[in-house]
Amino acid sequence: MTSRNRLIAVAVLLVCAIAAAGAYALSAHRDPADAGATPSPPAATGSAPGSPAAGPGSSGAGPAAASWVPADPRIADVCRSRLPTPARSTLALIAAGGPYPYRSDGVVFENRESRLPRQRTGYYHEYTVVTPGSQDRGTRRVVTGAVGEQYWTADHYASFQEIDPRC
Numbered sequence: 001m002t003s004r005n006r007l008i009a010v011a012v013l014l015v016c017a018i019a020a021a022g023a024y025a026l027s028a029h030r031d032p033a034d035a036g037a038t039p040s041p042p043a044a045t046g047s048a049p050g051s052p053a054a055g056p057g058s059s060g061a062g063p064a065a066a067s068w069v070p071a072d073p074r075i076a077d078v079c080r081s082r083l084p085t086p087a088r089s090t091l092a093l094i095a096a097g098g099p100y101p102y103r104s105d106g107v108v109f110e111n112r113e114s115r116l117p118r119q120r121t122g123y124y125h126e127y128t129v130v131t132p133g134s135q136d137r138g139t140r141r142v143v144t145g146a147v148g149e150q151y152w153t154a155d156h157y158a159s160f161q162e163i164d165p166r167c
Helices: 001-029 034-036 084-095
Strands: 077-079 107-109 125-130 141-144 150-151 159-165
Touching: 084 125, 084 141, 084 150, 107 125
Parallel strands: 077 159
Antiparallel strands: 125 141, 141 150, 150 159
């Protein structure tokens, strides 16, 4: 991937995160039950035929989002819109550069479990996804890569899904 394509991908991710933050702000008072939602079970690698992410440009997010390619096709992907509201809020905070609810947000994620593609130390960073009712940070996280890829885990790194920005 060229530097220009990476820059475009990062710009698209930022726009999507800002849009998600706006959608969250609009829906925050209408759907309080969503705060405790859990993600759908991991999808099979790639998108199912006929899903919103199946074809280029199908999400209306523009050509860069339409050309999104998973960082590792062996990792299942999940549509950004299918994440629980707190995860979308965390993505918006990441795009805005904070402020984050926990001191440890933004620290280097070391990938000790080797569930994400192997990269140099410091490549990945982790962020807490607020778990309503939890007395601590809970088990939900978003992990970001240096070139803009984003991953979701609801089970404290036991499994990951790559977040598809197209849907």
